[in-house]
Amino acid sequence: LAETGPAGVGASETSAARRRAPIALYGLTPTVEAAVRAAIAADRPGQIRSLVQPLHSADVADLLERLDDAQRRRVIDAIRRHFDPEILSHLDDSVREEVIELLGAQDVAAAVSELETDDAVDLIEDLDDDIRRRVLAALPAAERVLVEQSLTYPEESAGRLMRREVAAIPQGWTVGQTIDVMRTDQALPDDFNELCVVNGEGRLVGMVALSRLLRANRPVRVTDMMATDFKRIPPTMDREEVAFLFRQYGLVTAPVVDDAGALLGVITVDDVVTVIEEESEEDLMRLGGVGDADIHASPYQTAGRRIRWLVATFVNAVIASTVISQFEASIQQIVTLAVLMPIVAAMGGNAGMQVVTVVVRALATKELSSANALRVIGKELAVGAINGVVFAVLLGTLAGLWFANPGIGLVLAGAMVFNMLWAGLAGTLIPLSLARLGMDPAIGAGPFLTTTTDVLGFFSFLGLATLFLL
Amino acid sequence: LAETGPAGVGASETSAARRRAPIALYGLTPTVEAAVRAAIAADRPGQIRSLVQPLHSADVADLLERLDDAQRRRVIDAIRRHFDPEILSHLDDSVREEVIELLGAQDVAAAVSELETDDAVDLIEDLDDDIRRRVLAALPAAERVLVEQSLTYPEESAGRLMRREVAAIPQGWTVGQTIDVMRTDQALPDDFNELCVVNGEGRLVGMVALSRLLRANRPVRVTDMMATDFKRIPPTMDREEVAFLFRQYGLVTAPVVDDAGALLGVITVDDVVTVIEEESEEDLMRLGGVGDADIHASPYQTAGRRIRWLVATFVNAVIASTVISQFEASIQQIVTLAVLMPIVAAMGGNAGMQVVTVVVRALATKELSSANALRVIGKELAVGAINGVVFAVLLGTLAGLWFANPGIGLVLAGAMVFNMLWAGLAGTLIPLSLARLGMDPAIGAGPFLTTTTDVLGFFSFLGLATLFLL
Numbered sequence: 049l050a051e052t053g054p055a056g057v058g059a060s061e062t063s064a065a066r067r068r069a070p071i072a073l074y075g076l077t078p079t080v081e082a083a084v085r086a087a088i089a090a091d092r093p094g095q096i097r098s099l100v101q102p103l104h105s106a107d108v109a110d111l112l113e114r115l116d117d118a119q120r121r122r123v124i125d126a127i128r129r130h131f132d133p134e135i136l137s138h139l140d141d142s143v144r145e146e147v148i149e150l151l152g153a154q155d156v157a158a159a160v161s162e163l164e165t166d167d168a169v170d171l172i173e174d175l176d177d178d179i180r181r182r183v184l185a186a187l188p189a190a191e192r193v194l195v196e197q198s199l200t201y202p203e204e205s206a207g208r209l210m211r212r213e214v215a216a217i218p219q220g221w222t223v224g225q226t227i228d229v230m231r232t233d234q235a236l237p238d239d240f241n242e243l244c245v246v247n248g249e250g251r252l253v254g255m256v257a258l259s260r261l262l263r264a265n266r267p268v269r270v271t272d273m274m275a276t277d278f279k280r281i282p283p284t285m286d287r288e289e290v291a292f293l294f295r296q297y298g299l300v301t302a303p304v305v306d307d308a309g310a311l312l313g314v315i316t317v318d319d320v321v322t323v324i325e326e327e328s329e330e331d332l333m334r335l336g337g338v339g340d341a342d343i344h345a346s347p348y349q350t351a352g353r354r355i356r357w358l359v360a361t362f363v364n365a366v367i368a369s370t371v372i373s374q375f376e377a378s379i380q381q382i383v384t385l386a387v388l389m390p391i392v393a394a395m396g397g398n399a400g401m402q403v404v405t406v407v408v409r410a411l412a413t414k415e416l417s418s419a420n421a422l423r424v425i426g427k428e429l430a431v432g433a434i435n436g437v438v439f440a441v442l443l444g445t446l447a448g449l450w451f452a453n454p455g456i457g458l459v460l461a462g463a464m465v466f467n468m469l470w471a472g473l474a475g476t477l478i479p480l481s482l483a484r485l486g487m488d489p490a491i492g493a494g495p496f497l498t499t500t501t502d503v504l505g506f507f508s509f510l511g512l513a514t515l516f517l518l
Numbered sequence: 519l520a521e522t523g524p525a526g527v528g529a530s531e532t533s534a535a536r537r538r539a540p541i542a543l544y545g546l547t548p549t550v551e552a553a554v555r556a557a558i559a560a561d562r563p564g565q566i567r568s569l570v571q572p573l574h575s576a577d578v579a580d581l582l583e584r585l586d587d588a589q590r591r592r593v594i595d596a597i598r599r600h601f602d603p604e605i606l607s608h609l610d611d612s613v614r615e616e617v618i619e620l621l622g623a624q625d626v627a628a629a630v631s632e633l634e635t636d637d638a639v640d641l642i643e644d645l646d647d648d649i650r651r652r653v654l655a656a657l658p659a660a661e662r663v664l665v666e667q668s669l670t671y672p673e674e675s676a677g678r679l680m681r682r683e684v685a686a687i688p689q690g691w692t693v694g695q696t697i698d699v700m701r702t703d704q705a706l707p708d709d710f711n712e713l714c715v716v717n718g719e720g721r722l723v724g725m726v727a728l729s730r731l732l733r734a735n736r737p738v739r740v741t742d743m744m745a746t747d748f749k750r751i752p753p754t755m756d757r758e759e760v761a762f763l764f765r766q767y768g769l770v771t772a773p774v775v776d777d778a779g780a781l782l783g784v785i786t787v788d789d790v791v792t793v794i795e796e797e798s799e800e801d802l803m804r805l806g807g808v809g810d811a812d813i814h815a816s817p818y819q820t821a822g823r824r825i826r827w828l829v830a831t832f833v834n835a836v837i838a839s840t841v842i843s844q845f846e847a848s849i850q851q852i853v854t855l856a857v858l859m860p861i862v863a864a865m866g867g868n869a870g871m872q873v874v875t876v877v878v879r880a881l882a883t884k885e886l887s888s889a890n891a892l893r894v895i896g897k898e899l900a901v902g903a904i905n906g907v908v909f910a911v912l913l914g915t916l917a918g919l920w921f922a923n924p925g926i927g928l929v930l931a932g933a934m935v936f937n938m939l940w941a942g943l944a945g946t947l948i949p950l951s952l953a954r955l956g957m958d959p960a961i962g963a964g965p966f967l968t969t970t971t972d973v974l975g976f977f978s979f980l981g982l983a984t985l986f987l988l
Contacts, residue, residue: 336875347900386856405806430817
């Protein structure tokens with residue numbers, strides 16, 4: 049963040065102040081939340097209802113997430129009869145499961161039938177088999193068919209993301225005809241910004257933005273004003289790639305089209321915003337070793353999910369320990385080695401994780417590809433060399449003075465340069481190789497990298513010391 | 519990611535395959551890129567132009583980012599006369615600076631005058647004072663005023679993000695009148711999905727979605743069909759908070775309104791997508807210790823930016839070393855301590871970073887507040903206890919058997935439980951305290967945390983060993 053410019057200082061001050069302040073325009077204010085908690089404690093369902101009902105569905109979801117199990121049950125019981133189905137779409141997975149259990153299959157089915165197909169699919173795909181079957185059975189037949197069709201597409205694909213309710217018109221129409229029919233057609237979605245133009249076989253031939261339709265003259269034929277140069281998304285495309293296209297080309301609506309060109313549905317930017325957030329959160333969480341984190345999961349669930357990463361750390365630490373154990377004799381002679389050896393490993397590990405973070409992110413945003421991989425590796429080696437020399441001088445001098453032993457300083461400096469270079473090389477090569485193998489670099493790169501930097505850090509420092517100081 | 523469900527296996531297989539495949543529908547294919555590089559090498563400006571011009575501006579930006587300085591100059595020279603101003607909006611900071619220098623103030627001003635105000639402001643705010651003055655001076659007066667007004671709002675505020683070109687109508691109009699005027703009004707923005715309804719004093723009184731306008735009957739007055747219950751964004755609101763509101767409430771367009779209620783501009787979801795991405799990238803990069811990363815920056819710039827985090831690591835490592843140096847006598851007697859001591863620090867540090875990652879993210883998404891902080895701390899302590907016991911048993915047994923010394927195993931187990939509990943407590947308290955103090959928890963929490971887990975890890979293990987084994 050640039051801290052310069054005329055508004056620089058003021059801006060960062062107000063930003064800090066705002067961090068402390070409650071969020072403006074956010075419906076679930078601390079006052080409302082406290083009032084709901086008080087109404088729950090006093091066991092007043094009527095009061096709970098009158099506090100919760102004016103809230104936006106997303107705010108009700110936040111409220112439910114913040115309550116404990118017993119409180120949640122009270123709120124659900126109070127609002128059950130007027131339950132806004134959108135609330136379910138906004139809930140985190142673990143809380144959603146609980147709320148669905150509290151509501152029961154019948155009430156969930158009623159809620160789902162009011163949702164648009166994309167939200168319905170998003171909800172149903174996560175349900176357990178048994179309740180999923182019961183909810184599907186309770187849906188109106190027409191909607192059930194659409195939802196079941198969407199569920200045939202792979203998880204996390206465009207087919208799951210698309211809305212089936214599409215505003216489409218035949219290619220023969222004029223602007224005037226279109227506007228007149230739109231005034232009377234009840235089957236149209238509530239909100240839409242683009243019309244799809246289809247031919248007699250249901251193939252998509254063009255798109256018309258409403259703002260352009262409104263500004264065209266009534267006798268103009270839609271085929272003469274429609275856009276034909278737009279992205280047609282196949283239903284099997286990975287949602288991460290869909291999100292990439294929306295970001296890259298600033299899309300607001302994109303049609304989903306099958307191999308034959310038939311219009312299947314549309315994806316809108318609001319769904320993609322969720323995907324973008326979830327995907328970058330996924331990278332963050334995976335790099336942090338948390339996996340699929342959910343702040344509302346129970347301690348047992350959470351401990352279980354995190355244990356995989358800790359096992360990787362454990363294996364890594366044991367490997368590093370076996371390296372150290374090879375040098376027990378050297379450490380026995382110069383105990384100072386034991387004092388300094390964690391420094392090399394820590395510096396190498398952190399420098400390497402800097403590189404891994406940048407490379408994982410660049411792979412996710414497609415900024416890094418095989419075309420520029422060599423240049424990036426070269427650059428990271430250069431960065432490693434620069435910072436290696438800087439910290440070699442700093443740490444070498446410090447250690448030499450601390451223990452009044454220039455030899456120790458030189459050995460530490462040498463190990464530092466070597467390990468920082470390695471951090472630059474391994475920090476690029478490991479995530480690139482994982483991606484090439486079709487694995488997620490955000491998951492594997494961290495543990496792999498720190499194992500190598502630890503092992504090489506200890507080995508280079510203790511090895512150089514054994515060679516030159518004994 | 520759920521790996522179950524009917525499409526589970528197939529889905530993850532195709533996803534892996536897709537990671538290797540080039541991105542479908544992405545304009546800058548490897549073939550195009552290779553052809554451009556060949557045309558540059560052969561010094562054929564005409565060929566460069568005919569390859570680059572059909573590309574989307576975002577793809578041209580990607581191309582420029584991937585080229586080196588000399589190649590970039592060739593491309594800019596080839597397309598200078600038909601330079602699409604949108605390209606500048608899509609470029610990363612460091613490459614943008616270079617391209618602006620290559621274009622010169624006059625050409626940049628011409629480009630900026632074709633952009634919408636929000637994109638123009640986004641571009642101009644990053645320019646150096648000198649070139650900024652020259653670009654502003656070269657803008658048409660009407661646009662200059664709008665841009666300069668936007669620049670008076672704080673950096674990263676709603677005022678900088680908003681577009682000044684607004685489709686607004688007076689409150690007295692009917693649907694028919696509105697449609698008729700829209701057909702003839704040339705001053706309207708190209709694309710918009712909502713109309714603002716303003717009263718005689720320019721105050722915003724309502725919003726009308728185009729899809730609703732189109733479906734209303736011509737004689738209906740817009741005031742009778744407009745929405746009045748929507749979020750009015752103040753121009754000083756932090757853009758992170760704007761993004762939160764768009765996500766939370768699924769907004770597509772939101773009006774920016776001053777204290778008196780006057781309409782200043784609108785913020786659209788496509789600008790917010792960029793903010794959401796940048797903000798979660800910021801958290802990722804800060805947690806990874808990279809600061810403001812830019813894969814296209816030079817090695818010197820990059821090394822300089824990363825050095826701060828490495829200095830923090832350095833200070834941390836030196837503090838940890840002084841702790842170890844207090845136990846030199848113990849290590850001299852039992853060298854095995856030196857072999858095992860990095861394990862405790864590594865496990866504590868990684869468990870703590872898991873907690874920090876979750877807490878930083880929950881603070882950013884407002885899922886964590888003072889209302890539920892105590893519950894989260896309690897949960898993380900429980901997780902620490904569970905995983906502490908799991909790894910105490912595992913590691914204690916392993917170490918006891920490895921060195922045929924049950925005492926070493928017990929000491930390691932005790933230090934492990936203690937350090938995992940501390941990781942849970944410090945991992946929540948440190949980011950929460952930083953946020954309370956108005957600092958960014960994503961920057962400070964990592965170094966603070968690992969210093970404490972390292973110091974306590976070494977201290978508890980070596981201390982317990984000194985107490986019980988000597």
